[in-house]
Amino acid sequence: MIELEEVHTYYGNSHILHGVSLAVDRGQCMALIGRNGAGKTTTIHSISGLVQPEKGSIHFDGQSLNGRPPHSISQSGIGLVPQGRRIFSSLSVEENLLIAERDQANKEGKRWTKEEIYSMFPILRERANNMGNQLSGGQQQMLAIGRALLTNPSFLLMDEPSEGLAPVIIEQIKNIILELKSKGLSMLVVEQNLELACAIADHVAVMNKGVVVWEGTPDQLLSEEEVLHTHLGV
Numbered sequence: 001m002i003e004l005e006e007v008h009t010y011y012g013n014s015h016i017l018h019g020v021s022l023a024v025d026r027g028q029c030m031a032l033i034g035r036n037g038a039g040k041t042t043t044i045h046s047i048s049g050l051v052q053p054e055k056g057s058i059h060f061d062g063q064s065l066n067g068r069p070p071h072s073i074s075q076s077g078i079g080l081v082p083q084g085r086r087i088f089s090s091l092s093v094e095e096n097l098l099i100a101e102r103d104q105a106n107k108e109g110k111r112w113t114k115e116e117i118y119s120m121f122p123i124l125r126e127r128a129n130n131m132g133n134q135l136s137g138g139q140q141q142m143l144a145i146g147r148a149l150l151t152n153p154s155f156l157l158m159d160e161p162s163e164g165l166a167p168v169i170i171e172q173i174k175n176i177i178l179e180l181k182s183k184g185l186s187m188l189v190v191e192q193n194l195e196l197a198c199a200i201a202d203h204v205a206v207m208n209k210g211v212v213v214w215e216g217t218p219d220q221l222l223s224e225e226e227v228l229h230t231h232l233g234v
C-alpha cells in the first residue's frame with residue numbers, strides 16, 4: 001500500500017535519510033522505532049509531503065507521491081497525527097473538529113463524521129466547548145486523532161502518540177489504535193514506547209542514523225537482545 005524505496009531526505013545541507021526502504025501492506029500496522037534523531041519523524045514527513053525527498057521513490061496504492069504537496073497527499077487518503085498533537089489551542093474542541101470536517105477530502109470509501117468522532121471519544125463530546133489548551137494531553141491526542149480521521153484516510157501516519165502521556169492513558173491510546181486497525185485502517189506509527197509499539201504492530205522497523213537497520217515481527221524483536229540493546233538502549 002505504501003512503499004518507500006531508497007529515500008534520501010535533506011534539511012538544507014544536512015543529509016538526514018540515507019536510503020530508507022520500507023513497505024506497509026493494506027490493513028497492516030507498522031511501528032517505526034529507534035533512538036532520538038534516528039530519522040523517524042523525517043520519514044513520516046517525507047511521506048506526508050512536509051519535506052520533499054531528494055532521491056528515491058514513495059508510492060501509495062501504486063501512485064507516486066514524489067513532488068506532491070501535503071494537501072494533495074492528504075486528499076489521496078493519507079492522514080497525519082503529528083508529533084505534539086498540533087491541534088488549534090485557541091479554538092474549542094467542536095471548532096477543531098468542524099474545521100477538519102469542512103476540509104474533508106472528497107473521496108470514496110469510509111467517510112467519518114463529527115458525530116462518529118464524539119461516539120468514539122465520549123470525553124471530547126463532554127469537552128466540546130473547551131478550548132484546545134484546556135484539554136489534558138490524552139484528550140489532545142484524541143482530538144488530534146479525530147481531526148486526522150475526519151480527512152477520511154485509508155492510511156494513517158501517527159508520530160509518537162504516547163509521548164508525554166501517563167500509562168493509563170497510553171493504554172487507552174493503544175485500544176484506540178487497535179480499534180482503528182480492526183476497522184481496516186492501515187498505519188505507520190512512530191513510537192518510542194516499545195511495549196506499545198509491539199502491542200499494536202504486525203511488523204516493526206528499527207531505524208538508526210537515517211536507515212532502517214532491522215525489520216521483523218514484534219515477537220522476533222523482543223527476542224533480539226542485540227538489536228534492543230544497540231538501537232533502543234533496552
Ligand SMILES: Nc1ncnc2c1ncn2[C@@H]1O[C@H](COP(=O)(O)OP(=O)(O)OP(=O)(O)O)[C@@H](O)[C@H]1O
Binds near residue numbers: 011035036037038043
Ligand atoms: N527542520 C530541521 N532542520 C534541520 N535538521 C533537522 C530538522 N528536523 C530534524 N532535524 C534533524 O534530523 C535528524 C532526524 O530527526 P527526526 O526528528 O527525524 O528524528 P526522530 O527519529 O523522529 O527523533 P525524535 O524522536 O527525536 O523526534 C536529527 O538530527 C534532527 O536534529
